Amino acid sequence: MSADRSQPQRYDVAIVGAGPTGLFAVFELGLLGLNAVLIDTLDKPGGQCSELYPEKPIYDIPSWPVITGQGLTDKLLEQIAPFKADFLLGRRVNGMTRQEDGRFLIGTDAGDTVDAGAIFIAAGAGCFTPRRPKLEGLEAFENRSVFYAVRSRAAFAGRDLVIAGGGDSALDWTLDLVSTARSVTLVHRSDRFRAAPASVSAMRALEAEGRVRFVEGDLAALHGAAGDLSRIDIRTKGGTVELPADRLLAFYGLNIELGPIAEWGLDLADGKLVRVDTEKFQTSTPGIFAIGDINHYPGKLKLILSGFHEAALASHAAFKVVRPNEKLRFQYTTSSSELQQRLNVAPIAEAAE
């Protein structure tokens, strides 16, 4: 939906973060007739549940005696499907400005602008961002010769590529780019990999054929000029190995940091959590709410179920911000034909009302 960037898309609520809390907020807003857009730095919804523990069981989701992290995300997506929220994935929310009419404009690092009547910060533990190696002069090379993700394979075609890391991303891209790059060297601190065994054997086979080189060691230094990489030094047990290279892909997992929201002028706790009240889960800026792991109030528990509860209360409060002249009727999904219409389910007999 990045079609026309000159005219920002209008929503009732913009939700920063598509973790379980942000996803459930779509549902609570949807019941009230409010539409939403979800923005997340990850390229998939689900936040920590899908990024950090998709296969692990969770036992304290009410009425789910056990469900995996990914299972929970899938069920939430199914539950919110009727409300057709827009997803802007793979983009970080950066700036926020308030317009004269009181609505907000939110910008992303991909250049999108979203116009929203209220904002829900459901940013969890913060933005997932790639961990960067600690190397002198790294910044000059970043986004020119050093990358943390593959946006287009063409950037590596015909290149002498070094891939650093020992997880699935490092292994998968080694296997993928071996046919397009001029050379591929995989660098990892140990000869054990935290990746699918099949990818490890495939990499070993390519190594045996001489198509991939594996070096056990750590990145020690980058050489080159004006952001163009020419050589990478690797610290190994046997001394420094110099690799001629003009591209580096580093996969050291993800770091989590509050990121740009810290600059929004909101009242923070410890510099990394957003303070809210417990009536509306509103921040120190009216119209901006914070729900889920990112917020702080006396007695806060960082549990998924707390995020769900907070989403419901914030949604009711947001209704009054977005539709100041309308009256909010409290209704149950079991008995309201209006809610059932919004949910796209066959309304039960009128008598139920």
Added chain:
Amino acid sequence: MSETGAKIVVIDRAGERHVLETVEGWRVMEILRDQNTGIEGICGGSCDCATCHVIVDPAWADRLPAPRDEELDKLDELPLIEKTSRLSCQIIWSDALDGLTVTIPEAA
């Protein structure tokens, strides 16, 4: 808190030294997180997030139970580690560790 008064010594990201209370049976991550040392422990101790990385004083490294493969593999994901790097969620406090000294490295 520990009945014997066993203490853990922590050097935080600002380089300041703190002598902290401990609780027998708690993960070191939990002890550090509870006392606002800047340790996050986002995953609650399941070796999934590496936000509880500490560097153990070399004098103590061999006196701790050795890391399991899962911990070593997670540590290997970090761009920079030291020989005595550990994930503090994988160290269970016992009063025998009285005086254990750890440094919290700069966030990666």
